[in-house]
Amino acid sequence: MIRLTVGQYSYLDIEPISALWWQVTSVYRVVGVMVGDMVRKTTRGYEVFRDLDDKYPNVVLPNRCTLTDEEE
Numbered sequence: 879m880i881r882l883t884v885g886q887y888s889y890l891d892i893e894p895i896s897a898l899w900w901q902v903t904s905v906y907r908v909v910g911v912m913v914g915d916m917v918r919k920t921t922r923g924y925e926v927f928r929d930l931d932d933k934y935p936n937v938v939l940p941n942r943c944t945l946t947d948e949e950e
Contacts (some may be wrong), residue, residue, distance in 0.1 A: 882917070883944045884908050891948075892917055899930070910937040912929060 880900065882890040888907040892900035900917045914929045915936070924943055925935035 879903070879948045880940070881946050881948050883946065884939055890917070902926075908937075908939075 880892050880894070880931055882900075884890070884915050885907075890902050890906075890908055890911060891904040893903055895901050895916070898918055902911060902913055902915045902917060905911050905913060911926050912928075914928055918925050918927075920944040922938060923941050924939040926939065
């Protein structure tokens with residue numbers, strides 16, 4: 879499981895789908911993000927899309943978010 883920590887008490891659990899995309903598997907206190915959303919990393923930050931066909935992200939999370947690989 880990979881965890882994208884947004885703040886002290888807010889994070890997303892994500893799993894890789896391809897080299898560029900992750901899918902959200904659980905959300906804890908991150909407004910505007912739902913399970914099943916797609917995430918990608920850009921120079922702008924972590925962009926969250928509802929669907930891969932969307933032209934614009936639903937939410938953009940800042941670059942200061944930390945990405946960690948959590949061993950279960």
